[in-house]
Amino acid sequence: LMAMAERYAKLLEIGESIGVIPQIEMWGGHPVIGRISTAVSIAIECGHPKACFLGDVYHTYKGGCAFEGLNLLGPQALQVFHLNDYPADPPRETINDSHRVYPGDGIAPIAEIMQGWLKIGATPVLSLEVFNRDYWKQDAKQVARxxxxxxxxxxxxALG
Structure with a gap:
């Protein structure tokens, strides 16, 4: 993890020089960076003041992480969040990126996740991230709309 933290710190320095902030994203199910705690550890250990965590509904579920764990982070850590949803079937063990659906079309606790952000003062930018092959067959503008x-x-x- 320390080697990853060092690399992330270097990325942040390069990003800072061109006006972007690279973010650390966990990938649910990945053997190294498959949990929130791992990604956040990398961000913490890199020692850079602009280090942050890129959250994702699907990856949090796939990684077997408690969504409540996001409430331990603060506004600095949660600047962007990939918003998506997942169905009840297939189960966590076999679900993959192609099963992601639009927010609200699955079973993810989206309202609770967003209400948690309010409790910690986070207002992340929301980014739709779905890799559903059925959506690929549709008009891109319609999928975006x-x-x-x-x-x-x-x-x-979630917020009224």
Whole structure:
């Protein structure tokens, strides 16, 4: 992990020089960086003041992480969050990226996740991330419109 933290620190320095902030994202199921705790450890250990964690509904579920763990982070750590959802089937062990669905079309505790952000003062930018092959068959603009509608609906449902 320390080698990853050192590499991430170097990426942050390069990013800073060109006006971007690289973020550490966990990939649920990955043998090294498959949990929130691992990704956040890398961010902490890199020692850079702009280090942050890129959250993702699907990856949090796939990694077997407690969504409540996100509430231990703060606004600095949660600047962007990939918003998506997942169905009840297939189970966590066999689900993959292609099963992601629009926010609100699955069983993820999206409202609770967003309400947790309020408790810690985080207001991350939401980024729709779905790799559903059925969506690939549709018009890209329509998928984007539907995704935006579903994201707005999820925010309204969670935060009023």
């Amino acid at each position: 539907t995704g935006l509608e579903k994201m707005k609906s999820a925010v309204k449902k």
